[in-house]
Amino acid sequence: MITSGLQDQLYPGAVTLIAKDGDIVFHESVGDSYKYDANGEPLSSEDMITMTNETLFDLASLTKTFTATAIMQLHEKNRLSIDDLVIDYLPEFSTHPEKDTITIEQLLTHTSGLPASISLANYDEQEEMWGAILSLETVYTPGAQMIYSDVGMMILGKIVEVVSEQSLDSYVEEWITVPLGMTDTMFNPNRELHTIAPTEYSPDRGLVWGDVHDEKAAALNGVAGHAGLFSTAYDLAIFLQTMINGGSYGDAQVLQPESLQLMMKDQITTESHLGQSLGWNVNRGWFMAGLSSPSTVGHTGFTGTSFVLDPLTDSFVIFLTNRVHPTRNEGSINGVRHDLVQQFIRSIPYSHPLGGHTWYSGMTSHASSELVFEFDTYETDRLVFDTSFDILNDIARDQGFVELSTDDGNTWDILPVTISMDDYTKTMHHSWIGSTKNHWVEAQASIEHLTEEEILIRFRYVTSGSNGKGWWIRPSNPENWSLVNDQNWSLIETELEVSVH
CATH class of the missing domain: 2.60.120 (Jelly Rolls)
Known part of the structure; x- marks a missing residue:
């Protein structure tokens, strides 16, 4: 199944990790991480770089789950409340009366009414970029419906920085990755390129390799609440096992069980049937397949990453690819995501x-x-x-x-x-x-x-x-x-x- 994605040229390579009852039951890599030139032609076999279990991937939107975890840490420490208004922490967000009612929780559940994205290409300075982000008007009434928004998660990352008085990358390192021993998870990885899966050839940036693929995160110097983290399958396994364990791993306790339960609870009860907790997708059958249930959480990333966590079966599936290498214009990998989980659930x-x-x-x-x-x-x-x-x-x-x-x-x-x-x-x-x-x-x-x-x-x-x-x-x-x-x-x-x- 995973190799079929290679044969169909949906991605050059992939790493899969599956865990059940606290044990890794499958951890394998296939294909190549670096395979194509700027014209989309395969490199010579001598120039290709083989995918390994230790390859670092641009996580893209999987970053959002780390931002949500950071917010919940600050919530349980009473540094903020998810019921608080955004303007309590970012007064410059108050550019329209309707925005004054938006809460942190609505940012987490993508129900803030803010647009899905923003282009930062026409701005040179960080201050100008944040001025543009925070002055965006809503596209629908806050709380009325759910529309997936990078903008909301970017603002959450900024709130983490304001409250903690740390940069987002510094906060994630000090309070999440270092306590958990996730030594291969970071923004702006300072690693040799052959250990990192490259992504797309960009007309403006050339081959994006070792830098974040997402244009908005790249404009923000590689650190943003919606995208920017790099990691390995094994490090993500530590993160997900922490969630199954009730917020702890080894001697580290990064979240209390009550905070974790609140973060993972489905907050969307409308007829959209798109389950959403605080920063995590819930019960999304199109990629969670047979693991789907009202308790199942996970996320996908544009670069070709995804994970699914099912506390009911004490299991999770991590599937990492660099499907945007050499271009984002190949076919969807959602079928492979779905079938991989389905094949696993058949064995439980x-x-x-x-x-x-x-x-x-x-x-x-x-x-x-x-x-x-x-x-x-x-x-x-x-x-x-x-x-x-x-x-x-x-x-x-x-x-x-x-x-x-x-x-x-x-x-x-x-x-x-x-x-x-x-x-x-x-x-x-x-x-x-x-x-x-x-x-x-x-x-x-x-x-x-x-x-x-x-x-x-x-x-x-x-x-x-x-x-x-x-x-x-x-x-x-x-x-x-x-x-x-x-x-x-x-x-x-x-x-x-x-x-x-």
Whole structure:
């Protein structure tokens, strides 16, 4: 799969690191870091530089997660509050009445109303650049919707500097990377070029190699809240394991568990279905694939970087490429990102403590599967089954349906089903979406209104191009259930752990 991206010339090389339960289970490099000349032609084999596990990558927007971590550190130290107004720290931001209401939290969640980007090409001095950034007007009402904004994260980086009285690169080094032992993570890397993956050939800058690729960050001397960090897969593994550990790694505690939980919580509840926490993407199936859940976080970077962290399975996937070498105009790597995570999730054992017969929908994209039972209503007025599901609630939405037929399958009606777990109950009146977060729940539906002695029950699962872990069904009182059709479903019998496949 990773090599297919090489063959399709989506990137010259890549490093992948996958960890599960605190152990690195896969860490490999493929291809080359330096491969093409300014005309996009392959170099001679003697001039190419092979990609290694130790190669440094321009992280691009993965930098945003470090900026968010810095903000949360200052929040828990009471140096600022995420509820504070931006103008409390940057008075020059007050250039329009609407901007006076923007909070730090809105910058973190990309709901500030600020534009996505800004060109700094026409400015020579840093003071002029920041004057232009801070004087930008909103493009929509703050808090009304989410639009991904580099500008907001740039301003957050400036707030870190104002509050801490340190430059952003100095702050990240002192309070995040050095305590965690991340010796290969830095802005403006002072390393030999052969250890760094080059990016694009620029008409103005030549081959961008060892300097940040992002034009805005480059104009700001390589240090900005939205882009600029370089790192290795191993260093990022330390960072992500710290998040799984509740903010600690070894003897270092960079965030308290309460602050980490707040940072990772999905703050977006609108119908956009683009989950967003404080600086991190949440539940984005298009690159998180089968690891997607309301608890899954991660980010992507324009240069070809990404990581996905799933605390429910205690795992993460790091995929680093320099896909913009030699040009940004090649195809998208999102398919590889998605399929890499999907291949990993298929290998994770899924807890199945109930015994008996369990059917599993699978994880196939762009598919429709049906599981049909004949159900004997004799001496029962309720349909009861155990279930666990992770049905992706992203823009490309997957859906599950529980349906009832009383005329031998000629017509089907939605059957409302109530699920219960601990003190939580929810009735599925139409489609099943969302996640039980790797837990099994009891599901019940009333059928007391039926007069037929035998009915058909259908579980129908429809997936898009991005899908979650799938749907598990285990009938209670199996003597009442007779299988009619299990198209594209798999039967799992009396195993305590089953692989997602």
